[in-house]
Each structure stands twice: as structure tokens, then as C-alpha cells.
Amino acid sequence: MNTDPRAEIIRAEGVTKRFHGLVAVNNVNFVLREFDVAGIIGSNGAGKTTFFNILTGLYPPEEGKVFYKGEDVTRMPPEKRVDLGMMRTFQLTATFDSLSVVDNLVLSFFRAHKKPSLLSLFLNTCKRHRNDPKIVEILETFDLKDIRDRIVKNLSLGEKRRLEIAMSILADPSLLLLDEPLAGLAESEIQMLLKVLRAHVGRQTILIVEHKLSHVQDFLQRLTVMHEGRVIAEGPCEECLRHPEVRKSYWQIATPAEEAGAAAS
Structure with a gap:
């Protein structure tokens, strides 16, 4: 019996996903509670990205259900x-490549908090709110201030990645889902991002799929x-990480029983 008093944010019950007969996700149960900071890892082909896509709605499962705050x-x-x-990076925080960095941030913020029509955002919002305190703060936090007026299609991969994550955090979602957020970032950018995410611990529920476990291990x-x-x-x-099956499948380290068997043979 679970005695954790925190509300459930997302729950997966027995979800299964197949692609042409291949079972990519096999009867997975998963619960994320309010203010959890959690990660999903696995070797290539483990099913983690497919499961992530089920949680965020990109793929419907053949079996099972997904609930968000109790709603199916x-x-x-x-x-x-x-x-x-x-809010998910990579898929749902897509940038407008023909617009500037600051205008992308304005659109993200006001879509989330003001919910105007997209047309009214383009016609009225951007110019009036480019110097809004929250916009200025996020530009400084993510070291985007010097490139605020640059058109997004001209950004480097690391700069665009920082912008995508800044847009997600600026929207202040209840659940922030980050799909390999450190990909394409330099070491200094990785440390900056982790510092920002640590400041959100206890304020947001965060779920990360990430290959660079060494960077996020102490954060999760x-x-x-x-x-x-x-x-x-x-x-x-x-x-x-000490679990025998994890040592075998993820770290490619033989378990003590296997080592003893190999020695005996």
C-alpha cells in the first residue's frame, strides 16, 4: 500500500506498444508524483523513447492507459x-525558425499563460512584451541575452537547444518532460542547465530521458x-544502478553468479 500523500501527476497502467509485430514497450506500469524529479534510462532499443512518446501523446498504446492528474x-x-x-522539449516546444529568439520566448510565455489566438500573438504581443521582466530574466538565465534578436534558423545547435528548454521552463508547466536535454550542449551549457533545473526542484515535476547519466545522476x-x-x-x-539486471543489461557487467560460472568453466 502506497502511503505517499503527494498527488499523482501521471500514471501509466499496463501500456504496450508494438511496431510491425515488435513489442517496443511491454506492459509497463509507471507513476510520477507531484514534484518528483525522475529519469528514465536504458540501452539503445530499450523502449524508453517509445514509452516517453506514449506519455506525451505522440504514440497511442495498443494496450493500457495513461492518466494525467487522474484524467484518462x-x-x-x-x-x-x-x-x-x-510540456515536452524536442517535440512540443518547436521553435519558429523565422522569428527572433526573444519573439519565440514571448510566444511561448503568452500561449501558456494568456492563451490568446496565435494570430493575435503575432500581431500584437511580441513587440509590446519583449522587455517583460519574465522574458528578460529567462534570457539572462539561459545566457541568451546577447543573441536575443538573432533569427532562430541562424543559431547553433547548442543555442537552439537552450532556447527550446528556456521556452519550456518559461511556460511553467505542471509536468516538464525533457527528452535528452543535454544533447548537443557544451560542458558549460550542461552545467548552466543543471543549475537552472535544480532551482526548480520542489516547484515542478520533472521527467528526463537522458543518455549522459553521469551528469544527472546526482540531480535525479x-x-x-x-x-x-x-x-x-x-x-x-x-x-x-546496483541492481543485477541493470548491471548486466545497461553497464554490460557480469553478475557475481555469472562470473563464478565463467570461472568454473
């Missing part, structure tokens, strides 16, 4: 989930490890 969102499209307070409060579409370990990071 299994068949709800991604944009509707954004309206409910779910709990970990889910997937292998061949299944969850093979879940709990505190150190505990998960």
Missing part, C-alpha cells in the same frame, strides 16, 4: 496535453531503467 488522456493528442500543463531523485521494453528496476538511483 490515453487518446488525447499532444497539443491538448500541453493545454493541461504537460529516482530512476526507472528499461530493457527490451520492460521496466527492470525502479527507485533511488544508486539502488537501481
Whole structure:
């Protein structure tokens, strides 16, 4: 019996996803509670990205259900989930490449908080709110101030990645889902981003899929490890990483029993 008093933010019950007969996600159960800072890892082909896509609405599962704050969102499209307070980098925080950095931030903020029509945003909002305190603050936080007027299509990969994440955080979602947020970032950018995310611990529920485990291991409060579409370990990071099946499938380290068997042979 679970005695955690915190509200459930997202729950997956028995979700399964197949592609041409291949089971990519196999009967996965998962719960994320309010203000959790959690990560999903696994080797290539483990099913973590497919499962992430199920949570965010890109893929519907063949079996099982997904709930967000108690509401069944299994068949709800991604944009509707954004309206409910779910924000995902890479897919849903797509930039307007023909607009400036600052105008992208303005559009993200006012779509989330003011909910005007897109046309009215383009016609009225950008110019009036480019110097809004929240916009100025996020530009400084993500070191985008010097390129605020640059057109997004002319940004480097790292600059664009920082902008995407800044847009997500500026929208202040209840659930922030980050799909490999450190990809394409220099070490200094990685440390800056982790500093920003740490400031949101206790304020937002955060779920990260990330290959660079060494960078986020101390940041994550709990970990889910997937292998061949299944969850093979879940709990505190150190505990998960010591799990025999994780050592074998993720770290490619033989378990003591296997080592003894190899020695005997």
C-alpha cells in the first residue's frame, strides 16, 4: 500500500506498444508524483523513447492507459496535453525558425499563460512584451541575452537547444518532460542547465530521458531503467544502478553468479 500523500501527476497502467509485430514497450506500469524529479534510462532499443512518446501523446498504446492528474488522456493528442500543463522539449516546444529568439520566448510565455489566438500573438504581443521582466530574466538565465534578436534558423545547435528548454521552463508547466536535454550542449551549457533545473526542484515535476547519466545522476531523485521494453528496476538511483539486471543489461557487467560460472568453466 502506497502511503505517499503527494498527488499523482501521471500514471501509466499496463501500456504496450508494438511496431510491425515488435513489442517496443511491454506492459509497463509507471507513476510520477507531484514534484518528483525522475529519469528514465536504458540501452539503445530499450523502449524508453517509445514509452516517453506514449506519455506525451505522440504514440497511442495498443494496450493500457495513461492518466494525467487522474484524467484518462490515453487518446488525447499532444497539443491538448500541453493545454493541461504537460510540456515536452524536442517535440512540443518547436521553435519558429523565422522569428527572433526573444519573439519565440514571448510566444511561448503568452500561449501558456494568456492563451490568446496565435494570430493575435503575432500581431500584437511580441513587440509590446519583449522587455517583460519574465522574458528578460529567462534570457539572462539561459545566457541568451546577447543573441536575443538573432533569427532562430541562424543559431547553433547548442543555442537552439537552450532556447527550446528556456521556452519550456518559461511556460511553467505542471509536468516538464525533457527528452535528452543535454544533447548537443557544451560542458558549460550542461552545467548552466543543471543549475537552472535544480532551482526548480520542489516547484515542478520533472521527467528526463537522458543518455549522459553521469551528469544527472546526482540531480535525479529516482530512476526507472528499461530493457527490451520492460521496466527492470525502479527507485533511488544508486539502488537501481546496483541492481543485477541493470548491471548486466545497461553497464554490460557480469553478475557475481555469472562470473563464478565463467570461472568454473
